[in-house]
Amino acid sequence: MTPLPEIILEPLVRAALLEDLGRMGDITSAAIVPEGLNATMAIVARQPGVVAGLDLAILAFRLVDPGISLRIMRPDGAAVAQGETIATAAGPALGLLAAERTALNFLCRLSGIASATASVVAAVRAYKAKIVCTRKTTPGLRAVEKYAVRAGGGSNHRFGLDDAVLIKDNHIAVAGGVRTAIERAKASVGHLVKIEVEVDTLAQLDQAMAVGVDAVLLDNMTPEELRQAVEMVDGRAITEASGRVTPATAPDVAASGVDLISIGWLTHSAPILDIGLDYRSTGETAA
Numbered sequence: 001m002t003p004l005p006e007i008i009l010e011p012l013v014r015a016a017l018l019e020d021l022g023r024m025g026d027i028t029s030a031a032i033v034p035e036g037l038n039a040t041m042a043i044v045a046r047q048p049g050v051v052a053g054l055d056l057a058i059l060a061f062r063l064v065d066p067g068i069s070l071r072i073m074r075p076d077g078a079a080v081a082q083g084e085t086i087a088t089a090a091g092p093a094l095g096l097l098a099a100e101r102t103a104l105n106f107l108c109r110l111s112g113i114a115s116a117t118a119s120v121v122a123a124v125r126a127y128k129a130k131i132v133c134t135r136k137t138t139p140g141l142r143a144v145e146k147y148a149v150r151a152g153g154g155s156n157h158r159f160g161l162d163d164a165v166l167i168k169d170n171h172i173a174v175a176g177g178v179r180t181a182i183e184r185a186k187a188s189v190g191h192l193v194k195i196e197v198e199v200d201t202l203a204q205l206d207q208a209m210a211v212g213v214d215a216v217l218l219d220n221m222t223p224e225e226l227r228q229a230v231e232m233v234d235g236r237a238i239t240e241a242s243g244r245v246t247p248a249t250a251p252d253v254a255a256s257g258v259d260l261i262s263i264g265w266l267t268h269s270a271p272i273l274d275i276g277l278d279y280r281s282t283g284e285t286a287a
Helices: 006-021 027-032 054-064 093-123 142-151 169-175 178-188 202-211 223-233 250-254
Strands: 038-045 069-072 085-092 130-132 165-167 195-199 215-219 238-242 260-262 275-282
Touching: 006 054, 006 093, 006 142, 027 093, 038 093, 054 069, 054 085, 054 093, 085 093, 085 275, 093 130, 093 142, 093 250, 093 275, 165 178, 169 178, 169 195, 178 195, 178 202, 195 202, 195 238, 202 215, 202 223, 215 223, 223 238, 223 250, 250 260
Parallel strands: 130 260, 165 195, 195 215, 215 238, 238 260
Antiparallel strands: 038 085, 038 275, 069 085
8 A cells, every 4th residue: 555645644644633632631540641641552353343533543543642553464455354463552651642532533434435345345356346435425535435445445436526527417407418418528628637527317418428528427227227338339439337336236236337337335434444453561751
C-alpha cells in the first residue's frame, strides 16, 4: 500500500484528538496512572478482516506523546485472523490511554471498509470487473475512506465534482434529455476530462452511445439488461454497473461483462472491524 501523505492525515487525527481530550484531557487516566509509567499494549483483531488505517493510529499515539513507538506486524492491506496482533505500542502509559479511542476509531472504521471491499472483490474474482467506491463518504474523511477501499483490493471512482464529468438523472432532466446533456458537457470541458453518463434504460444507453461518451453508468439494471448493455456498447466505452450490489449479487452482475461495479455502501454503511487495545506489560516509572 502506498501511504497517504502525513499532511493529509494529521489535520484529521488532530481534530479527532481535540474532540476527545476536550478541555481537561484524560482525567480518568490522570487520576489513576502514575506519571512517567511506561507500558506495552497490543492492537488485536477481535474478528477476521483486512487492516487499514494504521498510519492514522500511529499519528494519534505520537501526537499525544512522541515517546510512544509502534511495531507493525500486519500492515495495511493485510488479512488478519481473529485474535491476531496487528501491532504493538510501547511508551508512556498516560499517552497510550489518552490516544487509544481515537486510534481505534480510525483503525476500526477504515479496516471495516477494507474488509467489506475485500469480501466483494473475492466474490467477483472469476470475472474482469473491478469493484469501485463512490462519493458517498463520511464528510471530511473521503481521502482516507477511499484509501481503505484500495487496501481492500478495490479501486476508486472520482474523488470529487471537479475531476470528471458524471451526468446523472437530474442533469438529464434539467437539460431536457441525454443527448443535450452530453453535447453541453463536451462543449464545456477540456480534452483531458472524461465524460460518463448515467442511464436507467437501454433506450437512454442507445442515445448516449450515438453521441459518444467515455463511460456509461448502468443504474439499477438487471443482470440480463446489463448483458444487453455490454453488447450494445461493444467496447466503445467503459461500462459501470451500480445499484444495491451485495457480495451475494455481485457475481451475477460481474458475469454480465461490465468493467466496473460501483458500490456506495462500502464507505457509507460498512460495519467496523472490531479491533481492541490489550494491555501486555508495565515498565518502570521514569525518575
